Amino acid sequence: MAQTIAQLYAWLIEQIAEHDRAYYLEDSPLIADAQYDALYKELLDIERQHPHLITADSPSKKVGGYSNEVFSPVKHGSPMLSLNNALTEEELIAFDKRCRDGLELDEIEYACELKYDGLAISLLYENGLLTRAATRGDGTVGENVTDNIKTIKQIPHQLTGNHPDRIEIRGEVFMTHENFKKLNEDQRNLGDKEFANPRNAAAGSLRQLDSKVTSMRSLSFYAYGIGELSPSQWLPNSHAELMSRFDAMGLPISPDRLVAKGLKHVLGFFNQIKERREQLPFDIDGVVYKVNAYYLQNQLGYVSRAPRFAIAHKFPPEEAYTKVIAIEVQVGRTGAITPVARLEPVQVGGVVLTNATLHNEDEILRKDVRVGDTVIVRRAGDVIPEVVMVLKEHRIKGAAIFQMPTHCPICQSAIEKSTGEVIARCTGGLFCGAQKLQSILHFAHRRAMNIDGLGEKIVVQLIQENIIRNPADLYRLGLSALLTLNRMGEKLASNLLQAIDSSKQASLARLIFALGIRHVGETTAKDLAKYFGSMDKFIQAKDEDLLKVRDVGPVIVESIKHFLGQSHNVEVIEQLMACGINPIEKATSDQVVADFFNKTVVLTGTLPTLSRDEAKELLELAGAKVSGSVSSKTDFILAGDQAGSKLEKAQSLGIRIIEETEFLEMLKQPN
Ligand code: IVH
Numbered sequence: 001m002a003q004t005i006a007q008l009y010a011w012l013i014e015q016i017a018e019h020d021r022a023y024y025l026e027d028s029p030l031i032a033d034a035q036y037d038a039l040y041k042e043l044l045d046i047e048r049q050h051p052h053l054i055t056a057d058s059p060s061k062k063v064g065g066y067s068n069e070v071f072s073p074v075k076h077g078s079p080m081l082s083l084n085n086a087l088t089e090e091e092l093i094a095f096d097k098r099c100r101d102g103l104e105l106d107e108i109e110y111a112c113e114l115k116y117d118g119l120a121i122s123l124l125y126e127n128g129l130l131t132r133a134a135t136r137g138d139g140t141v142g143e144n145v146t147d148n149i150k151t152i153k154q155i156p157h158q159l160t161g162n163h164p165d166r167i168e169i170r171g172e173v174f175m176t177h178e179n180f181k182k183l184n185e186d187q188r189n190l191g192d193k194e195f196a197n198p199r200n201a202a203a204g205s206l207r208q209l210d211s212k213v214t215s216m217r218s219l220s221f222y223a224y225g226i227g228e229l230s231p232s233q234w235l236p237n238s239h240a241e242l243m244s245r246f247d248a249m250g251l252p253i254s255p256d257r258l259v260a261k262g263l264k265h266v267l268g269f270f271n272q273i274k275e276r277r278e279q280l281p282f283d284i285d286g287v288v289y290k291v292n293a294y295y296l297q298n299q300l301g302y303v304s305r306a307p308r309f310a311i312a313h314k315f316p317p318e319e320a321y322t323k324v325i326a327i328e329v330q331v332g333r334t335g336a337i338t339p340v341a342r343l344e345p346v347q348v349g350g351v352v353l354t355n356a357t358l359h360n361e362d363e364i365l366r367k368d369v370r371v372g373d374t375v376i377v378r379r380a381g382d383v384i385p386e387v388v389m390v391l392k393e394h395r396i397k398g399a400a401i402f403q404m405p406t407h408c409p410i411c412q413s414a415i416e417k418s419t420g421e422v423i424a425r426c427t428g429g430l431f432c433g434a435q436k437l438q439s440i441l442h443f444a445h446r447r448a449m450n451i452d453g454l455g456e457k458i459v460v461q462l463i464q465e466n467i468i469r470n471p472a473d474l475y476r477l478g479l480s481a482l483l484t485l486n487r488m489g490e491k492l493a494s495n496l497l498q499a500i501d502s503s504k505q506a507s508l509a510r511l512i513f514a515l516g517i518r519h520v521g522e523t524t525a526k527d528l529a530k531y532f533g534s535m536d537k538f539i540q541a542k543d544e545d546l547l548k549v550r551d552v553g554p555v556i557v558e559s560i561k562h563f564l565g566q567s568h569n570v571e572v573i574e575q576l577m578a579c580g581i582n583p584i585e586k587a588t589s590d591q592v593v594a595d596f597f598n599k600t601v602v603l604t605g606t607l608p609t610l611s612r613d614e615a616k617e618l619l620e621l622a623g624a625k626v627s628g629s630v631s632s633k634t635d636f637i638l639a640g641d642q643a644g645s646k647l648e649k650a651q652s653l654g655i656r657i658i659e660e661t662e663f664l665e666m667l668k669q670p671n
Contacts, residue, residue: 016043084311084312096266103299111259113258115284128163134146150211152221171223183195197388198283281645338358341369356386437463441456444474445514454500602636602637638660
């Protein structure tokens, strides 16, 4: 039966109401945010095209949110609104145009900040004292959560400095990744339900009836706006100034803020934050731009449920809900067996996901993932997509618990797990086709020998046809052998041979990394290359020599010994050398710069002339180790423009901060 628009509209209202209930009241959403947004957008589209259908109970007429009846109600002095979203650059351009047209200005100054993924909260301070805290609720009436809010250490009970008589601060309560992880570990140990994400965990923690429970959950807070205010003359001229006043009053504000003139700078902020998103200690789902000057904000005003002067520029979502069709195991380069969930295809951040890792047997049993389950999958940045959790409410009766196979699906050798190890391994070694394949792919990888064009499909055929068995065989490949492969033309074949030949020039560090020794990653390979200078010296190294290499401890020594103890590995190395692959690492002593030798340096912000990779390379050549996070072990910070939280942390730890010019000067200093 054909569905009428009116039926579809009614269905959408019902669906959205159900999801609102699950999200706001149960802190346990049934669908991903992006899927919810899609339903909502469909509803708005219908309302735009068929305004006569609009009903009073449409979610577009409510601000969203929910109150349950456990906490006493608080009527907000002015409604707590939401923000309109821009999901694409076009939508952002349209927003900027609307603002410019409305204000008759060529360029607008925006206050840019993060969009914290938590829950909105209102804090009322009377004569400097925190007297009431409320959730957003439905935007008009929220829940009184004062006792719980008072357990958040960052939220002052008393404002400092110049504060007005009565001020309602608005901001976001959220949970850091670290605290979220701890909370879920505790929930697991207690046999309680785990939270799907930090936002649900924060919401659940704030709605505790016993404040002692909230206090143990370690919530965080950032202020971003204002509600009631008296005297109103206290208000500064712009949002940016308000934030500085918040700071002076002892209210936490995020250091990641920028006043940007015009779209170009706004987009610069967006891209910079997007890059750093993974390193932030908490979740954000985008950034927010607000017209900075209040008189301009007032001119633009509001549309029903959101301000016209602000917009949330959202990142593509990182999570989605889907079904597990099958669970299979994959065999890695070192024989490691990784269970993988085959998924009903689902869009995550613009990519269709069909697989997600389940890591290992312990993880899969802990998360209790079974075939047929509805799961939350996550794909964040460069990280391999993973199954985050199962929605057990949706489990089909009789779904079987996962069982690790006892034999390798590729070579049928036994799968074993050494005592104390979490990873099960195929015992087939290079006899196993999967391990052979992975070790050759690793050898050819862009960051290893960098053989362009040697993809999985080609290597699979080369192994199947018994043309190659190990990496050294690559260098003995000829045109005629390659031409026997499917879909291999002369051009492709000669390009590949060319790429294989060029790879002979790879550095010693790349070659050591390419061997695929367990625990020897890129950094260790660089250190080993620098220390030993040649392959000969490396393969003859004694334990005590290896231990002199930076960051090499007994585990790595053991692994190198194990690798070199297997005759077939040494044979491959010797064959490689016989093919003319014998890089010598240049003597390093004349490059090392005393100021940086053996020092740990953290890069942050945008440098005026050097790219991140260039700066990293220079630092490493000078003998420094480049690290991603600031700690007490950091020796220097090399900071550029828009350096954020790392710089602040470094300042608080008293770490020396250098800028690019000073850095380049230091590099010129003799040893
Ligand atoms: S300003 C008038 N600034 O996003 C709207 N909101 O969809 C006032 N949020 O309910 C909101 N970070 O919970 C603002 N820097 C930020 C924000 C932010 C997160 C949340 C907030 C609000 C929702 C709007």
